Amino acid sequence: MTTTITDGTTTLTPLLVLGWAPARQARTRxxxxxxxxxxxxxxxxxxxxxxxxxxxxxxxxAAAAMEQMHAAGTVLTLADDDVATAAMAYVVSGQLTTELDQVTLLRWVVTADFTEVLP
Incomplete structure (x- = not known):
């Protein structure tokens, strides 16, 4: 399984996507x-x-590079070989955090609030 995140120029490959929790807001009034x-x-x-x-x-x-890419104010593209429904173009629309993984104390976790956009 390979996940990639790209800004159109640079492509980063994280070890794993730990969480991907999308929701779709109803707009019916x-x-x-x-x-x-x-x-x-x-x-x-x-x-x-x-x-x-x-x-x-x-x-x-690697976490610093991932954070820098997400903080650049550009449209990013997520692709995953195994989970086709995760593919999307998105922007960071809220908080962006980077923290040391509490389990391994070696790996780092970058967390971003996102909003999907049309490519």
Whole structure:
């Protein structure tokens, strides 16, 4: 299984994606109207995926490169040989953290809040 993250110029290969937790926000609007038992509904498609991505890096140098790529303010592309549904173009849309893995004390974990975008 190979996972890659690229910014179009540089491609990084983490050891593992520890967590990928996407959700899709509903954009349908429901309006409760006075004097009517049924609501007025405006149907809209769901938004693209958003969530948190946790990336395991081999060492501090690899984690620093991963953090720098995610902090650059560019569209990134995630691809995985085994999990086709994980493939996406995304931007960092919230916090970006880097921490020493508490289990190994050798590996590093980069965590990014993401929002999927159209490529």
């Amino acid at each position: 429901v309006h409760q109207l006075l004097g009517r038992p049924d609501p007025d509904v405006t149907l809209r498609p769901h938004a693209l995926r958003a969530g948190q991505l946790r990336i395991l890096c081999a060492d501090e140098v």
